[in-house]
Amino acid sequence: MEKVSEVRCFDGWQLRYKHRAASLNCVMHFSVYLPPHAETQRVPVLYWLSGLTCTDENFVTKAGAQRYAAEHGIAIVAPDTSPRGDNVPDDPEGAYDFGLGAGFYVNATQPPWSSYYRMYDYIVDELPALVAEHLPVDAGRESVFGHSMGGHGALTIALKNPGRFRSVSAFAPICAPTQCPWGEKAFTGYLGNNREDWQAYDAVELITAGARLPPLKVDQGRSDNFLAEQLHADRLIQACKAKGIAADIQYRDDYDHSYFFIASFIGEHIAFHSAALSAQ
Ligand SMILES: N[C@@H](CCC(=O)N[C@@H](CSC=O)C(=O)NCC(=O)O)C(=O)O
Numbered sequence: 001m002e003k004v005s006e007v008r009c010f011d012g013w014q015l016r017y018k019h020r021a022a023s024l025n026c027v028m029h030f031s032v033y034l035p036p037h038a039e040t041q042r043v044p045v046l047y048w049l050s051g052l053t054c055t056d057e058n059f060v061t062k063a064g065a066q067r068y069a070a071e072h073g074i075a076i077v078a079p080d081t082s083p084r085g086d087n088v089p090d091d092p093e094g095a096y097d098f099g100l101g102a103g104f105y106v107n108a109t110q111p112p113w114s115s116y117y118r119m120y121d122y123i124v125d126e127l128p129a130l131v132a133e134h135l136p137v138d139a140g141r142e143s144v145f146g147h148s149m150g151g152h153g154a155l156t157i158a159l160k161n162p163g164r165f166r167s168v169s170a171f172a173p174i175c176a177p178t179q180c181p182w183g184e185k186a187f188t189g190y191l192g193n194n195r196e197d198w199q200a201y202d203a204v205e206l207i208t209a210g211a212r213l214p215p216l217k218v219d220q221g222r223s224d225n226f227l228a229e230q231l232h233a234d235r236l237i238q239a240c241k242a243k244g245i246a247a248d249i250q251y252r253d254d255y256d257h258s259y260f261f262i263a264s265f266i267g268e269h270i271a272f273h274s275a276a277l278s279a280q
Helices: 057-062 066-072 119-134 149-160 181-191 195-201 203-208 227-231 233-242 259-278
Strands: 002-009 012-021 026-034 043-049 075-079 137-147 168-171 216-221 248-252
Touching: 012 066, 012 119, 026 057, 026 066, 026 119, 043 119, 043 149, 043 259, 057 075, 057 259, 066 075, 066 259, 075 119, 119 137, 119 149, 137 149, 137 259, 149 168, 149 195, 149 203, 149 216, 168 259, 181 195, 181 227, 195 203, 203 233, 216 227, 216 233, 216 259, 233 248, 248 259
Parallel strands: 043 075, 043 137, 137 168, 168 216, 216 248
Antiparallel strands: 002 012, 012 026, 026 075
């Protein structure tokens, strides 16, 4: 992989890399924050999955996470949200909720998407292997968090890999993508018309089917324009309750879907992950 930028930040480094991604059949960029502790030791690593329309840079420039990552001695890896490049197919109408910037963290099975859109494999296998090979992280101490489409990604990746992640958290996640317009459009395109195939990437369905979760924290703004139609936090609360899963899922009055909301609670999320990542 090739470093494309480095900036000093809270005595650590905000870094950006590019590399050829075999799982996505294209060149990808990702960002990494390394805390000061990484100069002398391997540090735990937290993967941030962004939402629709984002690249790896939205989180880096808007969430204000670096101060907290530096305090807790945690690296944060922020990947892009889809394969990229002139050859990569996009939504035929250029819509923001499918194709470029909207990979939904699944492995597409339908052509032409299946030749590039394998974001699940990229996030679960290829990127962590690359990070562990080249950066001073402790690959045995990993957690995952994300926003909206990325919150869906974080939840489903934690659910599908029991024992791998120490903790999972999400801001305004798409909790039941098989039951909302964003998810129905994306899953029809990437996975085909058989709705049974979609369930493997639906957090509420996976929890209801008995999948295990590490400690879970979710924040959801009550003034989020997408809450009623797309996100369905109540269904996540109900699914956890039905399975006796003790999750910290909170509604936040007046907060919307934006990075202002994320920046307001990012410190609490990183402290939550730090507790799990530092436990023996
Ligand atoms: N049409 C809107 C919707 C895009 C949007 O709100 N994107 C969110 C994530 S939504 C779910 O995955 C986002 O994080 N945007 C980037 C940002 O920096 O705020 C639009 O295009 O605005």
